[in-house]
Amino acid sequence: MNRHLHDWNLAPREAIALQRRLAGRVEPEDRLGEVRCIAGVDIGFEQGGAITRAAVVVLAWPPRGPGVFDVVEEVVHRGPTRMPYIPGLLSFREVPAALAAFERLGVMPDLIMVDGQGIAHPRRLGVASHLGLWLDLPTIGVAKSRLCGRHGEPGPVRGDWAPLIDGPDDEVIGAVLRSRVGVKPLFVSPGHRLSLAAALDWVIRCLGRTKLPEPTRLADRLASRRGNR
DNA sequence: GCGACAG
DNA sequence: ATCTTGTCGC
Numbered sequence: 526m527n528r529h530l531h532d533w534n535l536a537p538r539e540a541i542a543l544q545r546r547l548a549g550r551v552e553p554e555d556r557l558g559e560v561r562c563i564a565g566v567d568i569g570f571e572q573g574g575a576i577t578r579a580a581v582v583v584l585a586w587p588p589r590g591p592g593v594f595d596v597v598e599e600v601v602h603r604g605p606t607r608m609p610y611i612p613g614l615l616s617f618r619e620v621p622a623a624l625a626a627f628e629r630l631g632v633m634p635d636l637i638m639v640d641g642q643g644i645a646h647p648r649r650l651g652v653a654s655h656l657g658l659w660l661d662l663p664t665i666g667v668a669k670s671r672l673c674g675r676h677g678e679p680g681p682v683r684g685d686w687a688p689l690i691d692g693p694d695d696e697v698i699g700a701v702l703r704s705r706v707g708v709k710p711l712f713v714s715p716g717h718r719l720s721l722a723a724a725l726d727w728v729i730r731c732l733g734r735t736k737l738p739e740p741t742r743l744a745d746r747l748a749s750r751r752g753n754r
Numbered sequence: 755g756c757g758a759c760a761g
Numbered sequence: 762a763t764c765t766t767g768t769c770g771c
Contacts, residue, residue, distance in 0.1 A: 568761075570762055610762070612759040619761075641760050651760070672760045712760080749762090 564634035565740025569748030579622035580748035592733030643716035645699035657717025664716030
């Protein structure tokens with residue numbers, strides 16, 4: 526079945542072929558059903574990288590106030606690191622741990638924000654898309670830097686953005702978003718079952734006082750085992 | 755061959 | 762990603 530998706534001991538060449546095949550299953554949708562909670566996912570490492578630490582934070586929607594969310598649930602999964610980091614093959618290193626964390630979740634979220642790219646990937650299957658396909662849930666890729674694509678400098682105001690273009694056909698694969706004045710922009714792209722416009726909309730609506738949207742920011746903090754800011 | 759390269 | 766102190770700014 527989809528069991529082979531769990532055979533993360535794929536050689537790079539096989540992994541790339543799998544990405545090409547799976548990319549065709551990614552579905553862009555304009556809107557979601559009723560959203561009651563949004564999850565943020567991020568992976569951290571311990572002991573020099575030997576241990577992979579996956580964190581999932583589920584927040585209630587709508588927020589209690591501007592940028593203020595109630596935490597519904599938090600899960601951390603720790604396990605041995607199996608794959609090295611290879612640009613373009615990040616999902617094979619991080620998704621297994623993320624899935625293990627989701628299996629422990631009591632409430633499945635209606636939308637997931639992942640630290641990394643969605644379709645803004647050489648083969649249109651970044652970690653957010655891969656996770657979304659596996660869970661069959663809407664996902665958004667929220668990365669702190671660029672993997673591929675060309676773009677101009679977004680405006681200086683929060684909410685300003687510039688399209689992320691790639692390929693010979695100038696395909697729009699994401700957006701470079703100014704999430705906060707005076708900081709490097711975020712790279713937002715659809716993961717699965719969501720359009721770019723919807724993805725951007727959700728990320729902006731989840732922005733609090735910092736650069737990262739709350740779901741990703743809290744998951745990042747938990748994955749890196751930092752208690753504060 | 756050279757440069758780029760999520761986390 | 763992670764290793765790490767102080768420091769500039771609101």
